[in-house]
Amino acid sequence: MFNKILIANRGEIACRIIKTAKKMGVLTVAVYSDADKESLHVHMADEAIYIGPSPSRESYLLGDKVIAAAIKTGAQAIHPGYGFLSENADFCRACAEQNITFIGPPVGAIEAMGSKSAAKNIMEKANVPLVPGYHGDDQSSAIIKQAADDMGYPVLLKATAGGGGKGMRQVWSEEEFAEGLAAAKREAMSSFGDDTMLVEKYLTQPRHVEIQVFCDNHQNAVYLFERDCSVQRRHQKVIEEAPAFGMSEELRAKMGESAIKSAQAIGYQGAGTVEFLLDVDGSFYFMEMNTRLQVEHPVTEMISGQDLVEWQLRVAAGEMLPKTQQQLVLNGHAFEARIYAEDPDNDFLPATGKLSLLQTPIESEHVRIDTGVRQGDEVSVFYDPMIAKLIVWDESREKALKRLSKALSEYRINGVTTNIDFLYNLATSKPFIEEDIDTSFIEKNNDLIFKDTKQILQNELPIAALYLVLSSHKTAQQNAKQSNDPYSPWHKANAWRLNEAHTHQLTLAHNSEEYAIEVEQMRQGSDAYYLISINGEQFDCQGTLNNERITVNINGHRSQATVSCWDNSISLYRENGVFTFTHVKADCGQHENDDSHGGLIAPMNGTMVSVLVKADELVTKGQPLLIMEAMKMEHTIKAPSDGIVNEIFFQAGDMVDGGSELLAFSEQLDTNKA
Template sequence: MFSKILIANRGEIACRIIKTAKKMGVLTVAVYSDADKDALHVHMADEAVYIGPSPSRESYLLGDKVIAAAKQTGAQAIHPGYGFLSENAGFCRNCAAENITFIGPPVAAIEAMGSKSAAKNIMEKADVPLVPGYHGDDQSRDIIKKAADDMGYPVLLKATAGGGGKGMRQVWSEAEFDEGLAAAKREAMSSFGDDTMLVEKYLTQPRHVEIQVFCDNHENAVYLFERDCSVQRRHQKVIEEAPAFSMSEELRAQMGESAIKSAQAIGYQGAGTVEFLLDIDGSFYFMEMNTRLQVEHPVTEMISGQDLVEWQLRVAAGELLPKTQEQLVLNGHAFEARIYAEDANNDFLPATGKLSLLKTPIESEHVRIDTGVRQGDDVSVYYDPMIAKLIVWDENREKALQRLAKALSEYRINGVTTNIDFLYNLATSAPFKAADIDTGFIEKNHDLIFHNDEKPLVNELPIAALFLVLSKESKAKQQAQQSNDPHSPWYNANAWRLNEANLHTLVLAHNDTEHTVTVEQKRQGNDAYYSININGEKFDCQGEILTTPHNDDTIVATVNGHRSQTTFNHFENNISLYRTNGVFNFTHILPDCGQHNEDDNHGGLIAPMNGTMVSVLVKSGEQVSKDQPLLIMEAMKMEHTIKAPSNGTIDEIFFQVGDMVDGGAELLAFTEQESSSEESE
C-alpha cells in the first residue's frame, strides 16, 4: 500500500478521499488555487501545495504542476477524483513517465472511452447494445445534420470528449438544428477543448441506469449493482438512488454482465461506471463509460457496505478485488441529493456568495453528508457550485425517501440561494414517491415540483410577519435592559401613540412577489394579540419566540385559533421558514434601502450571475424581436442565453467576448418598441 498520495482535486471529493486515506493510514497531499487557499480539503490534508490562480485552466487542469507537487512531496500515487484530470489520458501517461501511480484505469482504457464515438465503435464490436446514431469522423455540419434528419427528430447532440451535461443539446426539430449544434460545439470547446460531436436518436421516456464496475489487474471483475440517475436538469443528475426501482434480478444480471463485458473490452482496471438508457420495454442501450469514480458513488457504498475509495487504492496498489461477485450483497435502499448554490426558480442559474449560515442534519448510519465547505466559506464563480451531497439509507425505498425529506428539511443555509426547497418538493412529490420517473421527470412534473408560490399567502406569510414583529419587540427590550434608562418609552416597541394605532407595515417578498402586510397590536382583556391584514384577509395571531438547541429561532404561533411551532432563521433581511411541508424563503424589503427595482434599469438588461461573455449575437442599432437570443454568458462551465424581453432596439453593448461580467452588471442598453394604438386596444 502507498504511504502517501496526492489528490488532484478540490471540494467534497478531495475531502472524501482524504477521509478514507486517513482510515487506511495513508498520508495525503492537497493542491489548491488562490480561491481555495483556506478550503476545507486544504485543512484536512497532511500537506498542501499551491498550484496557481483561481481559474481551473491555470491550476487544477495543469497536469505538470500537479505532478511537480507530487514529486516535491514524495507522493507515490495521484488520485484524480472526478472531473478535472480524472479522464485525461495524457496526464495518466505523464504520471507513469514519472513513476507515479495513477489511481485509475490504464491509459489505453481512458483513450478508448475518452471519445464517445470511438467508445461506441468498441462497444458495437463487443456486442453491447447501442442507441441508433452517428458517431463518425466526418464532422461537417451537413453530415451530422443528414444523420439527424435520417433518424428523425428529436435527436441528442453530444460532445464526444466529455460528460456532465456539457456540450449537449436536445434538438426537437430541423429548425432548431443549427442553433443547437453551434451551442453544443461552443460549450464542448470551452469545457473540453474539443468540439467533436455525435448525434443519437433521443428516446423520449428512458431511464438513466448505470452499473458500477470494478476490475483489478489480475483479470477479476465485478459489478456492484446499479444506480438510477434518471432525475436530471440540463442533463445533470439531481437525485440518484440505488438500487433502481422495480429492477428484476434477471435484468440486473443482464445489465451487470453487459457492463463487465464493456470494461473487459478495453482492458479496464479500477472503478468505472457504465451508463445505459433503459427503455420502457426493458431494452437497454450503452450510452457511455465513465473511467473514474462517479459523484453518486455513495449510494452504491450505502447499499453494498463497501468503501469504493478504499477499493481504488487497493487495486491501484496491485491488490486483488476485496470481494468476489458472489460475496457482494445488496442491502436496503439509498438516495443521494445534490445540494447546489443555484436558483431553481430561475432556470437553475448558479449562485455565488458567502455561506453565512450552514447547519446540516445530524449524521448517523442512516444519514451521510459529503461536503467540501464550511460555514463562512465562499461559493466561487470559478468552480462547480455544489455545497454538499446528502445521502440517506434505510431498509426499503419508502423509508429511505422519508429520511431524505426529513434530512432536507433540517438543512439551514443562508448567504446563497440553494436548491433545497426544490429538492424537497421533488422528493415529496407523488410521482417520485411512486417511482414514476424517467429522464424527463422534472419537465413533466414542473407544476408539482415548483408549487410553493401561493402557499405563503395562506399559511406561512402571517407567521413570518408575526415573527418579525416579535423579533423587533424582543430587540427593543434587550436594548432597554442594556441602556442607562431601561424604562424609557423610546425603547418600547409597543409604546402609546397619540391618536395612532400601534401599527407595523411590512413588505415581504417571496418568489419575486412582494406582499404588503399590516400588523396591529390589540388587547382583549389582559391578553395582547396581533391583527394581521394581508390583501384584505385578517388573521388574529398570538405567539412567542423560543431558542432551540440548534440556535434557530422557533416561534410558537396561534393563527385564527390554530397553534403550530415553526423554526426560522433570520439573517440580515432574509428569512427562512422551515415547515413540515418545505422550506419557504422570504426577503424583508426595508424602506429606502436601495432595493433593486426593474424600473431603475432604464431599458438595460442585467447579468443574472457572475460569468464570462462567450458570444455577442447582436450589434448596436439592431432591431430585435421578443425572446431573440442576444448574448451568451458562461458561468461554472454552463452557458446561459440572455434573450430580448420584448421587441425593440439594441442601443449599446457594454461587454465583448471574453470579458468577465459581474452579476447585476448592465449588459446592454435596450429600447423597447412602443406598441401601436391598434396593438394597445
C-alpha cells in the same frame, strides 16, 4: 500499499479522498491555485503545492505541474478525483512515464471510453444494447442533421468527449437543429477542446440508471448495485438514490452483467460507472461509461457498506478486490442531494459570494455530508458551484426520504443563493414520493417544486407574518434585559399606539407578488393571540417560538414549521414543501437615483464567450445577443423585446462582474399601437 499519494483535484472530492487516505495511514499531498490557497483540502492534507493561477486551465488542468508536484514531494501515486484530469489519457500516460501510479483505469480504457462514438462502437461489438443514433466519423452538419431527420425528433446532441451535461442539447424539431448543434459544439470546444458530436434518439420517458463496477488486474470484476440519477437539470444530476426504485432482482442482475461485460470489453481496472437509459417497458440501453469515480458514489457506499476510495487505492496498488459478487450485500436505501450555489428561480444560474453562515445537519450513521468549504469561504467564479453533498440512509426508501427532507430543513447557508429550498420542495413532492420519476421530472412538476400556487400561499402567509411578530417580541425582550432601562417603551414590540389597537403593518412578497398584511395583537402575555388580515381574509392565530421551530394554531388548526431567515428572506419548511417570502420593508428613499437605462445586466460573474450582434444592429425579441460562461455553465443573453443594440461594452474573452451592464439597448416601439 502506497506511503504517499497526491490528489490532483480540489473541493469536496479532494477532502473525501484525504479522509480515506488518513484512515488507511497514507500521507496526502494537495495541489492548489490562487483561489484555493486557504481552502479546506489544503489544510486537511499533509502537504500542499501551489500550481498556478485561479483559472483551471492555468492550474488544475496542467498535468506537467501536477506531476512535478508529485515528484517533488515523493508521492508514489496520483488520485485524479473526478473532472479535471481524471479521464485524460495523456496525463495517465505521462504518470506512467514518471513511474507514478495513476489511481484509475489504464490508458487504453480511458481512450476507448473517452470518445462516446468509439465507446458505442465497442459496445455494439460486445452486444451491449444501444440507443439508436449516429456516432460516425463524418462530422459535417448535413450528415448529423440527416441522421436526426431520419430517426425523428426529438433527438439528443452530445459531445463525444463530454460529461457532466457539457456539450449536450435536446433538439425538439428540425427548425431548432442548427442553433442546437452550434451551441453544443461551442460548449464542447470550450469544455473539452473537442467539438466532435454524436446524435441519438431522445427517449421521452426514460430513467437514468447507472451501475457501479469495479475491476482489478487479476481478472476479477463486480458490480456494486445501481443508482437512479433521473432527476436532472441542464443534464446534470440533482438528487441521486440507490438502489433504483422498482428494480427487480432479475433486472438488476441483467443490467449488472451488461455493465461488467462493458468494462471487460475494454480491459478495465478500478472504479467505473456504466450508465444506461431504462425505458418504461424494462428495456435498457448503454449511454456511456465514466472511467472514474462518480460524484454520487456515496449512495453506493451507504447501501453496500464499502469505501470505494479505499477500493481504488487497493486495486491501484495491485491488490485483489476486497469482495466477491456473492459477498456484496445490498442494505437499505440512500439519497444524495447536491447543494449548489445557484438560483433555481433564475434558470439555475450559478451564484458567487462569501459563505457568511454555514450550519449543517448533525452527521450520524444516517446523515453524511461531503464538502470542501467552511463558513467564511468564498464560492468563486472559477470552479463548479457545488457547496456540499448531503447523503442520507435508512432501512427503506420511505424512511430515507423523510431523513432527507428533515436534513434539508436543517441546512443553513447565508451569503450566497442556494438550491436548498428547491431540493426540499422536490424531495417532498407527491410525484417524487410516489416514484413517478423520469429524466423530465423537474420540467413536468415545475409548479409543484416552485410552489407557484396562491391557495397554498394563503395557508402559509399567516405563519410567516406571525413568526415576524413573535421574533420581534423576542428580540425586544432580549434587548430590554440587557438595557439600563428595561421598562423603556422603546423596548416594546407590541405595536402600541395611544387609543389605538396594537397593530403591525407588514408586507410579504412571493414570486414578485406583494401581500399587505395587518397583524392585530388582541391580548398580551402568555395568552396572547393575534388577528391577521390578508387580502380581506382574517385568521385567528396563536403561536410559540422555540429556536427555529414555530408552533401555530390558526383558526383552530395546530401545526408546526421550521423557519430559516437571512437578510429579508423567510423560509418555512413544512411537510408539503418550503415556502420562501421576502419581508418588504418601507422605502425610505435610498433608491431614488435608480433608473431604467435600458441596458442588459450580467446575471453572474463570468467570462464573455461570444458576442453575437454588432452596435446599431436591429434585433427581435428572444434573439441571442451574448453568451456568457461561469462555473462550467453557459448562459445566453437574449433580447427582451424588439429593439436596437446601441453599444456593446464587452468582447469575447473578457471577464465580467455580475451586475455589470453588458450592452446598451433601446426598445423598438410598436408604432401600429394607438
